Amino acid sequence: MEFSIKSGSPEKQRSACVVVGVFEPRKLTLPGELLDNASQHHLSDIIRRGDMEGKAGTTLLLHNVPGTLCDRVLLVGLGKEKEFREKEFCQAIRIAVKTLNETGSFDGTVFLTETPVKKRSVAWRVRQAAIVTQETTYRFDQFKSKKDEVRRPLRKLTFAVERRSELNPAEDALAQGLSIAEGMALAKNLGNRPGNVCTPTHLAETAQKMAEEHGLEIQVLERSDMEVLGMGSLLSVAQGSIQPPKLIVLHHKGGKSDEKPVVLVGKGITFDTGGISLKPGPEMDEMKFDMCGAASVLGTIKAAALMKLPINLTVVVPTAENMPGGGASKPGDIVTSMSGQTIEILNTDAEGRLVLCDALTYVERFEPDTVIDVATLTGACVIALGHVTSGLFANKDSLARDLTDAGEEANDRAWQMPLWDDYQEQLKSNFADMANIGGRAAGSVTAACFLSRFTKKYDWAHLDIAGTAWKSGGEKGATGRPVPLLTHYLLQRAGKLN
Ligand code: BES
Ligand code: MN
Ligand code: ZN
Numbered sequence: 001m002e003f004s005i006k007s008g009s010p011e012k013q014r015s016a017c018v019v020v021g022v023f024e025p026r027k028l029t030l031p032g033e034l035l036d037n038a039s040q041h042h043l044s045d046i047i048r049r050g051d052m053e054g055k056a057g058t059t060l061l062l063h064n065v066p067g068t069l070c071d072r073v074l075l076v077g078l079g080k081e082k083e084f085r086e087k088e089f090c091q092a093i094r095i096a097v098k099t100l101n102e103t104g105s106f107d108g109t110v111f112l113t114e115t116p117v118k119k120r121s122v123a124w125r126v127r128q129a130a131i132v133t134q135e136t137t138y139r140f141d142q143f144k145s146k147k148d149e150v151r152r153p154l155r156k157l158t159f160a161v162e163r164r165s166e167l168n169p170a171e172d173a174l175a176q177g178l179s180i181a182e183g184m185a186l187a188k189n190l191g192n193r194p195g196n197v198c199t200p201t202h203l204a205e206t207a208q209k210m211a212e213e214h215g216l217e218i219q220v221l222e223r224s225d226m227e228v229l230g231m232g233s234l235l236s237v238a239q240g241s242i243q244p245p246k247l248i249v250l251h252h253k254g255g256k257s258d259e260k261p262v263v264l265v266g267k268g269i270t271f272d273t274g275g276i277s278l279k280p281g282p283e284m285d286e287m288k289f290d291m292c293g294a295a296s297v298l299g300t301i302k303a304a305a306l307m308k309l310p311i312n313l314t315v316v317v318p319t320a321e322n323m324p325g326g327g328a329s330k331p332g333d334i335v336t337s338m339s340g341q342t343i344e345i346l347n348t349d350a351e352g353r354l355v356l357c358d359a360l361t362y363v364e365r366f367e368p369d370t371v372i373d374v375a376t377l378t379g380a381c382v383i384a385l386g387h388v389t390s391g392l393f394a395n396k397d398s399l400a401r402d403l404t405d406a407g408e409e410a411n412d413r414a415w416q417m418p419l420w421d422d423y424q425e426q427l428k429s430n431f432a433d434m435a436n437i438g439g440r441a442a443g444s445v446t447a448a449c450f451l452s453r454f455t456k457k458y459d460w461a462h463l464d465i466a467g468t469a470w471k472s473g474g475e476k477g478a479t480g481r482p483v484p485l486l487t488h489y490l491l492q493r494a495g496k497l498n
Contacts, residue, residue, distance in 0.1 A: 001137065002156045003130065003178065005170045006109065007163060011038035016105040017072040019096045021112050022047065023081040024054035031111035038067040054078060056088055059099050074099055076112065086411055089117045089125065093132045100154045101137060107156035114162045122166045123173035123498035126159050128411065130177025131484065133157060138185060140192045140477060169498045176307055180487045183303030184480030190295035191470060191478025195271035195288040200319040203268055203294060204246045211250060214305035221247035231358040233337040237351045238320035240275055240328025245320035247359065252304050252313040260369035261312035264486065265359050267352045267375035268294030268319030275348030276324050277331060292469035292478060293374040294319055300486040309494045314366050318359040322351045334432045338362060339454055344432035352377045353450045354436060360454040370399060371460045373451065374482060380443025382467040390414040390482055391464035393448035399461050403489055410484035414463060423449050
């Protein structure tokens with residue numbers, strides 16, 4: 001789809017469809033009033049007759065509105081003006097795009113981006129509108145032999161701003177929104193691909209192509225390289241599978257050469273059977289999503305590259321398949337991590353932390369400013385926070401705050417959980433330096449505590465995205481989260497958030 005920004009009056013738009021909002025009860029937004037005046041109260045007549053009350057989620061498509069240059073006018077209900085916030089704004093954009101796409105408009109001019117949202121800038125509205133639009137039209141049909149084509153899909157979308165002085169910030173925000181959406185689409189595509197296609201090798205090949213396309217530096221460590229480095233923990237996860245593990249490293253060098261990088265580490269278990277501690281059958285297919293942490297950090301570096309962010313960003317993906325093959329780890333096995341610390345594997349299904357800990361030691365060599373790992377780490381996090389917010393842990397409160405703020409701004413929230421020492425004792429092992437599980441209580445906290453033993457040398461945060469990375473049920477599929485949170489964090493650091 002093609003996008004643009006415009007400032008101008010709605011009645012003068014030569015467009016297949018002009019979209020304006022209506023508040024509840026029966027109150028036109030400003031662009032709506034302009035159209036109403038130009039059309040000798042065509043719109044207010046319709047509203048007075050009760051065809052459009054302004055209820056959130058409702059639409060009314062009008063043809064041949066007098067006094068206008070467009071073919072159609074789409075009215076979108078926004079709910080009560082006082083309650084019009086981020087969520088309502090995004091819902092209005094979503095329903096507008098969906099309707100435009102289904103009603104045969106080739107192009108549309110959306111005036112909803114002129115409607116103020118409390119505490120949010122024009123740039124925010126446009127960025128968000130671009131992201132929501134791309135989300136709404138996203139389809140994953142790579143494996144469908146018949147693609148369901150929209151008959152006359154929307155090809156051109158224009159977001160309107162009220163003042164000419166807003167054109168520049170809005171255009172920057174549009175470019176940002178589209179880059180973020182591309183990062184999310186990559187994350188979703190990788191997440192949605194089945195485990196027999198999206199293997200560690202596939203992730204490495206995808207990263208390789210991305211590096212060539214965007215001028216990123218890349219290294220892919222093979223099993224033998226990891227053996228030399230002493231990554232006994234990561235390797236133990238891969239040893240039950242015939243798929244070879246990989247450690248993917250990508251660098252986006254947009255900042256000064258002496259500037260310390262932000263490092264993102266993503267869990268890349270391309271399928272998690274649980275290993276010898278085998279998972280139960282129902283819904284096990286969803287464990288193809290266990291590489292969504294990896295997908296999200298790859299999506300984030302893609303977005304950063306597209307935006308040419310003036311920062312140094314490194315992405316590290318430890319990736320393996322967790323299978324119960326003949327060579328698999330057994331409960332009670334003890335492995336030595338790259339850090340030298342030994343781990344008793346009491347449950348082979350707690351494999352995420354086993355691949356992450358070696359990656360977190362490996363990244364020390366980049367002398368990071370900040371390290372953030374992203375992982376579908378624990379079912380316990382879903383119990384604690386549901387599918388609304390990601391779990392956030394950090395060894396530095398200001399970093400937790402920055403990430404929480406980024407999540408708020410991006411409409412991709414995270415909620416801080418405790419990382420107090422009191423929990424560490426649950427990881428005690430009689431036979432090794434630590435066990436890889438901490439019992440049923442506070443499962444997502446003890447998982448984070450495990451990781452914290454490998455991240456003492458830098459500022460670090462951990463995002464548990466087990467509840468947010470994908471949806472189950474009828475709308476089963478990857479969400480692209482937390483690409484929005486991560487990209488907003490980076491935009492903020494780069495001073496590029498308006
Ligand atoms: N990938 C899972 C976590 C998961 C489970 C995410 C369900 C989303 C939905 C992870 O590897 C895992 O199996 N964790 C175990 C840890 C336990 C053995 C301590 C879990 O959460 O049950
Ligand atoms: Mn597992
Ligand atoms: Zn897992």
